[in-house]
Amino acid sequence: MANGQEKEIKLVSTPAGRKKLLQLPLVKEKLIAGSRHELALVNRYYDTRDQKLTRTGMAYRIRRTNGKAFEATVKTRGETVNGFSARQEYTVQLEKEQPVLVGFAPQMDEKLQTLLTEDELLPLFTVEFTRKVALLQLTKSTVVEVAVDTGSIQAGDSTEPIEEIELEIKKGREKDLLRFTAALSREIPLLPEERSKFQRGLALLTPDRGLWQKQARYSCExxxxxxxxxxxxxxxxxxxxxxxxxxxxxxxxxxxxxxxxxxxxxxxxxxxxxxxxxxxxxxxxxxxxxxxxxxxxxxxxxxxxxxxxxxxxxxxxxxxxxxxxxxxxxxxxxxxxxxxxxxxxxxxxxxxxxxxxxxxxxxxxxxxHLGDLRTRYWNKWQQEARLLSESGNPSPLAARENMALLSGLLVLEEALSGSLGKKKLVKAGKAYQAAWYKVCRTCxxxxxxxxxxxxxxxxxxxxxxxxxxxxxxxxxxxxxxxxxxxxxxxxxxxxxxxxxxxx
Structure with missing residues (x-):
């Protein structure tokens, strides 16, 4: 049994970028000797006929590795931002490809048995792919697994290619992974893949149901x-x-x-x-x-x-x-x-x-509190706006800075659902721009x-x-x-x- 929190960044690149990745000096210099290998993986996802697990925010997967080793994994719904996801996962080794409801962790076993008392787990879809894997020592305290996946998702009569890169923290800090990703993106094109293989498979099965939708942006707990x-x-x-x-x-x-x-x-x-x-x-x-x-x-x-x-x-x-x-x-x-x-x-x-x-x-x-920040910068912005009416020679640079600051205040206002009001900020910004252009024409x-x-x-x-x-x-x-x-x-x-x- 293995369980814990999975932290990874899922990325997409060009075919040339994926091919080049493991050959980059940036990667080679951090490679842990003997860790590079290739796996043939088949993931089969399961759920009840009415998709109880999916609706509860869980995914059940049985993985076959190199045609012989089996393991079952349950993953909970986590948060995904910019391709970086953090979620709980529980894994148990299997003798054969048959779903089990025990052996993960006491709390997960109890949840599965309660939820699936009268239901049978049925295959949903299959993901078959080749994974090229290596371990990288990013810092003294951070080890990351880099994986290049190539294959396909097969859901009913629909298929979709798998061509992605995963960087998973085995131990260490998130900031080390992000720093490495930033350096890597200067060598090959990299963009975040917000959807897991499970989400992509569900989209092929039920394109109109909107399960596991992306969380709304700009919210503060x-x-x-x-x-x-x-x-x-x-x-x-x-x-x-x-x-x-x-x-x-x-x-x-x-x-x-x-x-x-x-x-x-x-x-x-x-x-x-x-x-x-x-x-x-x-x-x-x-x-x-x-x-x-x-x-x-x-x-x-x-x-x-x-x-x-x-x-x-x-x-x-x-x-x-x-x-x-x-x-x-x-x-x-x-x-x-x-x-x-x-x-x-x-x-x-x-x-x-x-x-x-x-x-x-x-x-x-x-x-x-962020509300204190909003109030202070809103007062600062209003002061700058008042100075404009008194200036006979407005600076284009200052105008750009002030409009950028207002954009940040708009995001903050939306996140805090505060008292300033989005319409008020937009109106103030338009008035400021109009005043600035008017003064500029006279200069x-x-x-x-x-x-x-x-x-x-x-x-x-x-x-x-x-x-x-x-x-x-x-x-x-x-x-x-x-x-x-x-x-x-x-x-x-x-x-x-x-x-x-x-x-």
């Missing part, structure tokens, strides 16, 4: 320490952004860049509220990541400058320019795809890093804005050159600097030809 409540809200908000990226992977046409950026704005607003719980270094690092994420234009229309340059060069005479035009034409489609993939991976890596940083939140004696900043727009065009051109040069593996900040340098150098060279303009 009564009595929860404020730093824990803030950490939970941040995790849920970051999870929303990761969900958007997963939606983009599954259905690019259904991806909404606007909704994704709104989710990031909420993340940044919450991060501003968390300055009381993090060290200055951790908070600043997270804020910098969020600012960078908000600037990543990874939609398909994000790289227009190389097409503009191609059109301009194509109209020129002279062999060097013609060769440049031909080269750009060959690179065009690949450039967009490569850039789009890199943006998405960089965004996911940044979000995983933020998840890790949020686990570093600690108690602050000056904050007894002599048009030239500065034009210069900023020109710099943005240079930056986009630099990004295009980055991808063409194969720099996609570099870090985001390093890549930005290289991109801008390359873009400026090319612009300087082109400006030597009076007949060409990038304006």
């Amino acid at each position: 009564a009595g929860m320490p404020p730093e824990g409540a803030w950490r939970g809200l941040v995790a849920a908000s970051l999870g929303g952004a990761l969900d958007q990226l997963e939606q983009r992977r599954r259905d690019p046409e259904g991806f909404s860049l606007e909704e994704y950026q709104e989710q990031l704005a909420a993340c940044r607003g919450l991060w501003q509220l968390g300055e009381d719980f993090l060290s200055g270094t951790s908070w600043q690092k997270g804020d910098t990541i969020l600012q960078g994420l908000l600037k990543l234009p990874f939609d398909q229309q994000a790289l227009p400058e190389e097409k503009r340059l191609e059109d301009l060069l194509a109209r020129q005479e002279g062999q060097p320019l013609q060769e440049a035009a031909q080269w750009l034409k060959r690179q065009g489609a690949e450039l967009e795809q490569q850039g789009s993939r890199y943006y998405a991976q960089a965004a996911a890596a940044g979000l995983w890093q933020l998840l890790y940083l949020s686990t570093l939140a600690v108690e602050n004696q000056e904050v007894q 002599a900043q048009i030239e500065a804005y034009q210069a900023g727009a020109q710099k943005e065009r240079v930056r986009r051109l630099g990004f295009a050159l980055c991808y063409a040069a194969g720099w996609e593996s570099a870090g985001v900040e390093k890549q930005l600097k290289k991109a801008e340098k390359a873009g400026k150098a090319l612009r300087k060279e082109i400006q030597r030809h009076a007949e060409i303009s990038l304006g």
